Amino acid sequence: MPVLRSVRERFAAQRPLAGVRVAVCLHVTAETANLVGALRAGGGEVALCAANPLSTQDEVAAALAGDEVEVHAVRGEDLAAYARHVAAVAAGEPQITVDDGADLITALHAGEPARRERLIGGTEETTTGLLRVRALEAQERLACPVLAVNESQIERAFNDRHGTGQSALDGIVRATGLLLAGQTLVLLGYGATGQGIAQRARGAGAAVVVCEVDPLRALAARMDGFEVMTALAAAERGDVFVTVTGSRDVLRAEHFERMRDGAVLANAGHFDVEIDLSGLRALAGDEGREVLPLVRQFDVAGRKLNLLAAGRVVNLAAGDGHAAAVMDLSFASQALAVEHLVEHAGTLEARVLPVPREVDEAIATLKLSALGVTIDALTAEQQRYLTSWNQRA
Amino acid sequence: MPVLRSVRERFAAQRPLAGVRVAVCLHVTAETANLVGALRAGGGEVALCAANPLSTQDEVAAALAGDEVEVHAVRGEDLAAYARHVAAVAAGEPQITVDDGADLITALHAGEPARRERLIGGTEETTTGLLRVRALEAQERLACPVLAVNESQIERAFNDRHGTGQSALDGIVRATGLLLAGQTLVLLGYGATGQGIAQRARGAGAAVVVCEVDPLRALAARMDGFEVMTALAAAERGDVFVTVTGSRDVLRAEHFERMRDGAVLANAGHFDVEIDLSGLRALAGDEGREVLPLVRQFDVAGRKLNLLAAGRVVNLAAGDGHAAAVMDLSFASQALAVEHLVEHAGTLEARVLPVPREVDEAIATLKLSALGVTIDALTAEQQRYLTSWNQRA
């Protein structure tokens, strides 16, 4: 994780978090240990609990605890123990929260007001967590600014376009053994992830068809050279279908009924609602049968439809999920977001805020350096020119 | 211009501009006549003057005048006549202005306050015009909302990425006769236009190198698979250099000195300041010599550098400029922006405002229809799902 390592080195030199109590509620893994290390190098006093008891790696927890971090996490702890651990961290009256699902910050908001008096702000990594924080905001109960790390420009590019763009196709190939060349891949959704999948599928020799409900995205897909049509029309054309819309029932009975024998159905969206499983089961009249470890086959009117990973997000369920390079940028963004909150303590609105552009730029600069890429800087004269329109007249 | 034709047909049926005085200051060409036709079909009372006296097509002016449009434009009119014509249109106390360079709206702001009392709003098509309007806004003198048509999402995509992306390369090939395959094309600037050029140059078999000052754009280029380096390093590598940054002196003496024999220099940015011509002349010690109609060759330390179109924007100077398909969307956007201003008269802030997303969506929908593309719509259930986060928990 070279970018996070750079952040840590600067933090160690500058100590921007000196004396700040940072509470972290993340999956307790080696990557999280690296983030905790960076926050501590910056002077933060870190307490840690698990965002999900099943993902806790006890050896990581032990190592951190031995390293003077307050750790409240045990692999496989039950829900009561999990809640106690979150509560214990909240009881420390943290100034900064780092969340993956918003359990910690919502716990602080559910508890006594005193607990959140010293709160400077928080960061959140997931779509689900942001939905919860935004609900607090809508009720005018949010007590501090929360930076939407997973909506930053760099996250959209790395996590979605490149990270999931690569790993979703990987997952499909690993589950099925398909040769992508020669296949017609129907992509439902042309957001950042969809664009990443489309580009890669084309590079792999697939003919890509895009379905969209947003006319701007549909037009963008068309101008990028992809065929665009309704899902009903595409249902008759596709060999592989990939949903990545954020919506539900994107593929449903009317589509299943039109699909060709052997069609493959995969979901690359966050939730497992994009393919209507109950509709599929109803059409098939049974639960299907497992033909490969991650492939369940349904008979629909004599044609075989192959559902991957039970409709769960295919890059995690059938592939390796996010590459280390993606996690590196996410966690480095978290660290710089924390620094930004501390630096601007008391001046930011108590709302869900975008990650500021300077954080994205700092991450991009560090990543370019990690890639060995050097870029230009504006000359003084260019800076003057760009800030003074009179010169152009 | 199928999209503008669709707008016109709806305008004729709905008359959204009935009785509104619309003053138009554009190049007086057949395309503008189409826009005027659409505005009039919508019920607008249109007056027209030329954004540039040299581009006036007298037969278009005559036809419009015969068609009950108030026209103040004569091809080749001198500056005094030009100013009188703009003033005459301003004197009509227009409610809506449509500008290409902001001459009309600044005339209204320079004149007596009474003239702009009935002003509902304006639209502006160019970067230069927006700079002028924003200067008014910065001085808190802007009297009405102005929609930045050339910054709309659809304009960025069509005009920049696709329109200029295609025509800049066309211009270079026409001026030089180069075979792009096998060339190293150095692209200075990776905004929408730069991205469009990069994609097309790669498709044509060129190896593309990107130079940037913005780390986010530099990283985007790198993740798109292009090599990224400083302009100094690229100077030694390139066969063809294309500037498209919006800045000045992007290529200058230090770069010219490193370039290979036969290098080609082209600018695809709006102004002719991106290649430092005086620096080039100073190095060469002369004005160069014309070796082809649009190619001027300079000797720099025994190597020949070929400057295209005197550093002016190469897609206009050496190619055909914008395709009709691009103009169609620009003018349809103007028409819908005018409708939006009228529909929201009195409710918009007196600032430079982005074109609202619904206008972009309407244009995209019409364009898809013109391309014969049909897309999906959200089901009622999907709409509910997408507006209610509770369903996702």
Place this chain on the structure above:
Amino acid sequence: MPVLRSVRERFAAQRPLAGVRVAVCLHVTAETANLVGALRAGGGEVALCAANPLSTQDEVAAALAGDEVEVHAVRGEDLAAYARHVAAVAAGEPQITVDDGADLITALHAGEPARRERLIGGTEETTTGLLRVRALEAQERLACPVLAVNESQIERAFNDRHGTGQSALDGIVRATGLLLAGQTLVLLGYGATGQGIAQRARGAGAAVVVCEVDPLRALAARMDGFEVMTALAAAERGDVFVTVTGSRDVLRAEHFERMRDGAVLANAGHFDVEIDLSGLRALAGDEGREVLPLVRQFDVAGRKLNLLAAGRVVNLAAGDGHAAAVMDLSFASQALAVEHLVEHAGTLEARVLPVPREVDEAIATLKLSALGVTIDALTAEQQRYLTSWNQRA
């Protein structure tokens, strides 16, 4: 023409054609003058006549004549004069012929046998010329080896895939002003030229559909990610149709009848027979009307079909034809083919022969050098390994 220049320099040093009488029948242009210069540098005694009287540039002819070349060519000469000129060159009893259409070598074969007694061999640059030479071969009348320069690997790549690939699309855009992005381009024929057009059209944002009669090429197109279908099905889908098959009536009445309003028809094949013009005129009931200089519009059942350049090869008729880089390799190939014939005089069969791989390799090496590209060489150990299968066991 850097590659031909390299050849000339080596020829000047090595004099491989010393004293050989070389007769050249090509378009009398500046490029041909360069080839003649290289042949003379190699020691050849060159006589020149025109392959086509219309293309003769008299000043080139004069300059060559002043340069001790025997020139028989006058711009616009009538057919009788043309024949006399070819005959005059043939009368010189050349040892080597260089043809573009086979007029010279067929003249030698039609004349007295004595004329071809000293003939070592010939080269031919065109498909048409090869058809004529192969007819001689089929009749067992061919008196010397003829190298098929236009079928060499390097010619297929440069001339077809890259040269025509680029210039055919250029020609279409120049004639029509189309924005390729968003268009469906139907490509009839997926040989080297078709592949080059497909790649570039995709890079420009077009959706490409391929039609083929050869199952291997059809499958290759499909595995490259393009949609493949019959021309009848494609007729309903395309915005732009490009024929490049070498066959006739590839687009005919049954296709015209299904095309959409506004469809564009272009031919990139050698002969103007690929689009059935008489069928188009019959359907339209007239000769169509010229709507742009190179665009003739036909009404077919209420839909407008736009024929480019009267169905003649669109890259020459509407574009700039071959880039100088392509001519450079063609003429350098001619020069090395001549050297090969001289070097192997008396040892080659009197047949149409492929250009030997070593000539292609020599051209590729010179071209890489002109591009500033350096490549690896096999080590002695690698050469041993590659020639001795026993080491691999």
Place this chain on the structure above:
Amino acid sequence: MPVLRSVRERFAAQRPLAGVRVAVCLHVTAETANLVGALRAGGGEVALCAANPLSTQDEVAAALAGDEVEVHAVRGEDLAAYARHVAAVAAGEPQITVDDGADLITALHAGEPARRERLIGGTEETTTGLLRVRALEAQERLACPVLAVNESQIERAFNDRHGTGQSALDGIVRATGLLLAGQTLVLLGYGATGQGIAQRARGAGAAVVVCEVDPLRALAARMDGFEVMTALAAAERGDVFVTVTGSRDVLRAEHFERMRDGAVLANAGHFDVEIDLSGLRALAGDEGREVLPLVRQFDVAGRKLNLLAAGRVVNLAAGDGHAAAVMDLSFASQALAVEHLVEHAGTLEARVLPVPREVDEAIATLKLSALGVTIDALTAEQQRYLTSWNQRA
């Protein structure tokens, strides 16, 4: 395996192998059972032994034996048993051999001449096997024609360009977890497999650099838009190195010494000789250490180099190897090659022969049909045109 299934259905109807004794020496797997099924459907009397004792699936062997096929294969049999089994099949005096490594046909040639008296011909699937058969041919000892199935056009395209093109990158990503976007991938070798890898790596956002020793391939890579340089220069640039040349020591000490920290080394060529492992060990001074299951890390002058799969072919060693779609075409090619040998019994030379184009065409036609793609056929008039050059004059 839809293509092989089509072949089987036709064979069942036409019985082209009726009464012919076919001896098969392949990996005894489910795919091979399908091939055997097709040969038997065609009327062949099939005997089977294993090309490799370790790959035998005993249940497949049992099922085939139960199906009246003569099977000589036991999983894990020792070398003596293996040889006995091959000999047993050879003793049956087969008329046709189907080999994967040439063990069967060389056994027939090593034995008594009587054994090969009735031999009609053989097919061979591997590079290694062909080397052995060609050695026989060079010694003028080859007794029958052998079709080089693995050199057919369809095999080059599917197996190499598309099959290995996809699976080599899959293997690298699975072994390392790398995000390809933003990486510089150095590809040593630009044959069919290299081209397939290059295209896919570009689609995945990698910057691709090509190294070649063949100037024609180097130039092709350059004209396809890839950077081309020597391996020494590339050594300093690459993040990921992939060898696919067929040669040895393509990456060796002089390259390792220049590589950047973290470089990844993978081989996609058939043999594990392309990366000089002993040179790598010598530089590092040790055997390296396993940092991930398929990644061995070597310290070279303070920089870490990561060798994948011990330099063995990465698509098999770290990925899933050939997709079923690739095996389908290979085995269908085998079946049609056998049919071709029988059909032309006694008329083919006793040499290694290319698979005839009609077999490739038949396979392509069946594959297109399996993909649901329909293509055009020449009209009678077009056929006349294409066979009669006189029409073109």
